Amino acid sequence: METALIIGETGGIGAAIAETLRARGVAVTGLSRSRDRLDMTDEASIERALGGLQGPFDLIFVATGALVIDGAEPEKTLSALSSKALADQFALNAIGPVLALKHALPLLPRDRPAVFAALSARVGSIGDNRLGGWYSYRAAKAGLNALLHGAAIELARSHRHLACVCLHPGTVATDFTAKYAGRHPTVPPDKAAARLLAVIEGLTPADTGRFYDYAGKEIPW
Template sequence: MAHALVIGSSGGIGRALVSEAEARGARVTGLSRSADGLDVTDEASVARVLGALEGPFDLVFVASGALTAGPDPEKAIKEVTPDALTDLFRVNALGPMLVLKHALPLLPRRGRAVFAALSARVGSIGDNGIGGWHGYRASKAALNQLIHGAAIELSRTHRDAVAVCLHPGTVETPLTAPYAGRHATVTPDKAAARLLDVIEGLTPDQSGGFFDYAGREIPW
């Protein structure tokens, strides 16, 4: 990895990804809403900010996202609201897809390149045995489908590129603190190192996949 772009670089995982990538010798461009005015849910914003960059980037990592659009995740059907669902889909699914759309000119046509988006194991339909968290689960499942479909198209124009969704595990950040419960957690630094290890080992035949922090494939 020589030149990396991290979207959501002001968040816990995003900051750690920037630091880890730099420690591995990469030149890193970090973008966030707070520092750069990048609103991933607004296509004009994405087009403006990414359009000002000079590539190519051999890694584009979207580390932005939201756990909930309200005070708490929905634990019951009666708690689902149209506004909360829409907000989560805009941040978790639409946002990364818009980034990919406008990052295409920044990816090399020849040579290895990776587009990665933070997903979550709870976005797996096959792995959902307890329900709840309806908006978060559904928005991450939508992200997985969008990136899977985009990877098929990407392979026709960027045959050495890889587009994947990655589950980082439960990471110790202010966003996850109220919900970690009994789950084993890792620091953002550890999560970033594991994710970049996975990215470094990916091959084009794995493009469109959904993997965890150890490189294991997660069921759809």
């Protein structure tokens, strides 16, 4: 890998991925909301940010997302569900990443292997859901999985060397998870980055359209 684009570079996982890659000599380009005013809920903002870049990139990694938006905590019951929370979660966690893929297509090579990866979450697996709750976040991540799986099928025809995947990083010790980690074991961002990059480096075009955890194990949809 020689070049990478990290979307959400100033977040916990995004920053760790970027730092790890730079330490390996990879030329990393980063985009973030805080530094570049990238708004993942605004397609014009995404188009403007990506349209100003010159590729190609061997890796495009989307590390954006939020568990709590405008104070809406993960729901424990149906009575806590609201249409606004659902819409906000979909806008940021499902629609934003797939629009990033849409506008990143000119930045992906067609003549050599490349990876487009977006952070998903195991809670977005419908088949693995045995606890219920967290309706908005679960549904948004399930939506992201469906969108990228569909995109991977299309892109296998136009970008036959590409692996387009969803990745579950585990529970990473960041501000994102601090309040909700509970009894789940956490790992620091640098370890999470190393594990995710190990999965990414092992991907081939045959893996496109799949959903993997940090150990490279496939997660059911």
